[in-house]
Amino acid sequence: MTGLNQPISGNDLARFSGPNTFMRLPSADRLDEIDVAVLGVPMDIGTSWRSGTRFGPKQIRSESAMIRPYNMATGAAPFDSLQVADIGDLAINTFSLSDSIRIISDSYDAILASGALPMAMGGDHSITLPILRAMAGKYGPVALVHVDAHADVNDEMFGERETHGTVFRRAWEEELIEPSKVYQVGLRGSGYAATDFTEAQGWGFQMFPAHELWGKALDTLGREIRHDIGDRPVYVTYDIDSLDPAYAPGTGTPEIGGLTTPQALQLIRALKGANIVGCDLVEVSPPYDPSGNTALTAANILYELLCILPGVQAR
DSSP states (O other): OOSOOOOOOTTTSOTTSSOOSGGGOOBOSOGGGOSEEEEEEOOOTTOSSOOOGGGHHHHHHHHGGGOOSSOTTTOBOGGGTOOEEEEEEOOOOTTOHHHHHHHHHHHHHHHHHHTOEEEEEESSGGGHHHHHHHHHHHHSSEEEEEEOSSOOOOSOBTTBSSSTTSHHHHHHHTTOEEEEEEEEEEEOSOOSSTHHHHHHHHHTOEEEEGGGTTTOOSHHHHHHHHHHHTTSEEEEEEEGGGBOTTTOOOBSSOOSSOBOHHHHHHHHHHTTTSEEEEEEEEOBOGGGOTTOHHHHHHHHHHHHHHHTSTTOOBO
16 A cells, blocks of 8 residues: 555654644544544543543643654554544534434444444443444444453443443444453452353353463463354454552552553553454553553553454564
8 A cells, every 4th residue: 555644753753742633643534545543532431430531632642742653562563554634523412322322323333334444542441332333333242452450241230231340241232242251351349249251151251360360461362262263254352450559550440450551562562463353441540640550551452463464464
């Protein structure tokens, strides 16, 4: 491909200036001209503890200005082979969770119909249910790599069935995901009962609790997951609270004893070659991390996901 978008170089324009797009990429209005659509879903009305994730996309974009186009560790050069652009934020209804979920699903139907691969910046984790509805509409039930401190398989929360803590029960009930190809990595914390985790294992979900991963490299686990997925379409959803709050304090529901940032990179890089059809990074709450480090980490994780998308070559 020729004429591919490139991030603005810090040698051409100071990183503290320029457009507030992901990695200072060009923005795009036409979906049919891009391979990867980076978008924000600035929403926190589905959260149950600390709010603020509505500000996540804006700060992730801001902190992404420091990221350069070439991955020194893996050799990946995503902008050499994919046309990537920032399509802005979805116009969610900040007063209605149910209407926002409809808007997200409809928007994703349009993105997927264009052929673009969507990469979302949340927003709380409730955004992933309508995304999976659109994914299943195109691909059928997908495999799912879910990196998170929480399984998000509650039946309801305060009588509501669509929240950030009920996403993957609804996805299972609606047959949006292939249960035996669901991989939940980094689970931990306290619960209400043992069934908080074991019930979903009974559905077929494969769970990898954080305490079993302490002190271990995750490239082996990533390769095992990659092998088990095969060539199935797979969606990757990354909740920033999967990381220990020492690395990512700016999130809505922090849990101690989480993954490290090197483990996050090992896991993602080991998924290279999987048939990834979309991904998201959720639950960044900037008000709880004035330093910006959580959003900086999130931006880099999104970049690492971009580096393993189908079609990306190494130099």
